[in-house]
Amino acid sequence: MKKRIALLGAGTVGAGVCRLLAENGDMILDNNGVEIEIAAILVRDLNKERPGVPKELLTDDFEKIMADDSIVLVAEAMGGVHPALEYALRVLKAGKCFVTANKELLSQHFEELERTAFEHGTGLYFEPSVAGAVPVIKALTDSLAANRIYSVMGIINGTTNYILSKMSEENMGYAEALAEATELGYAEPDPTNDVEGYDARFKLSILSSLAFDRRVYVKDIFCEGITAITADDMRVAKDMGYGIKLLAIGKMEDDKIQVRVHPTMLPLSHPLCSVNGSFNAVFVNASAAGEMMFYGRGAGDMPTASAMAGDILHALMQETRRRYPFVLGGVPAAQITDDWNSAFFLSSVAQDEPLVLARVANIFGKHGVSLKTVLQPGEASDGCTRVILITHITSELKFRKALEELKELDCIEVRNIIRVEE
Numbered sequence: 375m376k377k378r379i380a381l382l383g384a385g386t387v388g389a390g391v392c393r394l395l396a397e398n399g400d401m402i403l404d405n406n407g408v409e410i411e412i413a414a415i416l417v418r419d420l421n422k423e424r425p426g427v428p429k430e431l432l433t434d435d436f437e438k439i440m441a442d443d444s445i446v447l448v449a450e451a452m453g454g455v456h457p458a459l460e461y462a463l464r465v466l467k468a469g470k471c472f473v474t475a476n477k478e479l480l481s482q483h484f485e486e487l488e489r490t491a492f493e494h495g496t497g498l499y500f501e502p503s504v505a506g507a508v509p510v511i512k513a514l515t516d517s518l519a520a521n522r523i524y525s526v527m528g529i530i531n532g533t534t535n536y537i538l539s540k541m542s543e544e545n546m547g548y549a550e551a552l553a554e555a556t557e558l559g560y561a562e563p564d565p566t567n568d569v570e571g572y573d574a575r576f577k578l579s580i581l582s583s584l585a586f587d588r589r590v591y592v593k594d595i596f597c598e599g600i601t602a603i604t605a606d607d608m609r610v611a612k613d614m615g616y617g618i619k620l621l622a623i624g625k626m627e628d629d630k631i632q633v634r635v636h637p638t639m640l641p642l643s644h645p646l647c648s649v650n651g652s653f654n655a656v657f658v659n660a661s662a663a664g665e666m667m668f669y670g671r672g673a674g675d676m677p678t679a680s681a682m683a684g685d686i687l688h689a690l691m692q693e694t695r696r697r698y699p700f701v702l703g704g705v706p707a708a709q710i711t712d713d714w715n716s717a718f719f720l721s722s723v724a725q726d727e728p729l730v731l732a733r734v735a736n737i738f739g740k741h742g743v744s745l746k747t748v749l750q751p752g753e754a755s756d757g758c759t760r761v762i763l764i765t766h767i768t769s770e771l772k773f774r775k776a777l778e779e780l781k782e783l784d785c786i787e788v789r790n791i792i793r794v795e796e
């Protein structure tokens with residue numbers, strides 16, 4: 375059975391899909407009885423060199439794809455919300471399946487895309503949008519469909535994990551590590567999305583909406599990126615037995631959901647500390663299945679092409695079984711809480727004088743925050759000394775209040791705050 379498809383985009387991901395289908399199309403046909411034929415590929419620049427992408431299939435005219443009734447599925451790897459959204463809606467309204475790697479588009483227009491697919495009797499698929507090659511979307515929607523999900527948590531941005539790994543293991547500078555991640559095809563067309571945590575926030579919105587059967591909006595997710603993490607933070611953390619990772623955390627307790635993306639210090643013995651480079655790892659805690667960890671390459675051409683080609687085949691073979699949870703289940707908006715518990719690492723420079731630490735400890739004590747570790751690494755100079763504090767597990771809101779007050783003291787300058795998970 376031959377199925378004709380179109381690709382929107384032939385950059386890192388789109389070109390990877392071309393190469394993968396060229397390499398393994400025969401095997402896919404033998405195993406599944408489906409011959410996937412790429413009929414057209416939309417790009418902006420028809421003259422760019424694109425190894426492995428058949429030049430004769432390139433077009434810069436989306437209307438040509440829409441006019442071809444033999445195309446039954448369109449796979450999007452362009453990125454950005456516009457014109458991807460307009461194209462997606464046109465594709466779905468024409469009754470064609472839509473597969474996307476675009477988490478920004480999906481996280482912001484999930485309901486509209488799903489409703490349009492439902493109303494036009496077609497399907498919306500998005501495995502490549504989260505965690506690259508790692509099949510965590512199908513795990514949540516299919517394999518774990520009979521479970522209540524309590525939490526999803528992990529490393530879901532390859533670029534920042536690559537940068538932090540290089541800074542920690544090779545003392546590489548931030549800018550050099552980001553340049554390498556871009557060169558390797560991991561970073562977004564605008565890497566601000568990676569380093570500021572926005573990409574992980576898009577993905578967490580998708581994962582937690584699926585996991586908790588509630589609509590978790592991007593705007594409700596607490597988000598801090600890695601741009602404030604310094605080589606010094608990495609070194610001090612390592613000396614204290616911690617690694618620093620950008621974590622995305624979604625937890626549901628008593629119908630309240632906490633969703634947050636931020637750099638996190640983890641004991642070096644924690645399994646997430648050994649997830650390095652472009653690798654991603656997602657822990658899922660499910661009612662019947664218990665705890666699981668999904669691990670694999672979270673970015674790059676062939677890992678993402680693996681997820682996209684798999685989703686294309688899945689979509690083509692699944693014409694009668696499609697999921698429309700937002701339409702059929704009437705998925706409510708989530709009740710988001712902005713208070714959660716974690717420990718905090720605080721790096722500061724303080725005057726090296728009597729009672730300074732007492733004043734600091736007093737403020738924390740006043741807000742019910744208890745200190746676990748106080749360190750003064752290195753020698754004092756110019757009457758000042760480094761002070762590193764780690765709190766016991768405490769409430770986010772209590773800590774923020776203490777921090778506000780601390781920042782008013784003239785005897786201490788807070789340099790950085792990093793949340794700590796034990």
Ligand code: NAP
Pocket residue numbers: 382383384385386387388416417418419420422450451452453454456457475476477478502503506559560561562563672673674675678
């Ligand atoms: P990319 O290398 O920049 O490729 C984007 C492609 O889309 C290019 O071929 C570009 O055409 C085309 N394009 C962009 N805007 C267009 C427009 N308005 N009209 C026609 N063509 C357009 O990006 P990418 O890394 O492949 O990422 C694509 C999507 O996949 C993004 O949503 C990204 O978040 C997602 N994703 C990426 C990865 C990864 O590891 N890179 C992993 C998972 C998901 P030209 O080549 O002519 O400029």
Ligand code: HSE
Pocket residue numbers: 503504505506530531532533534560561562568573672673674
């Ligand atoms: N820029 C993304 C990342 C691509 O680094 O994880 C994969 O979604």
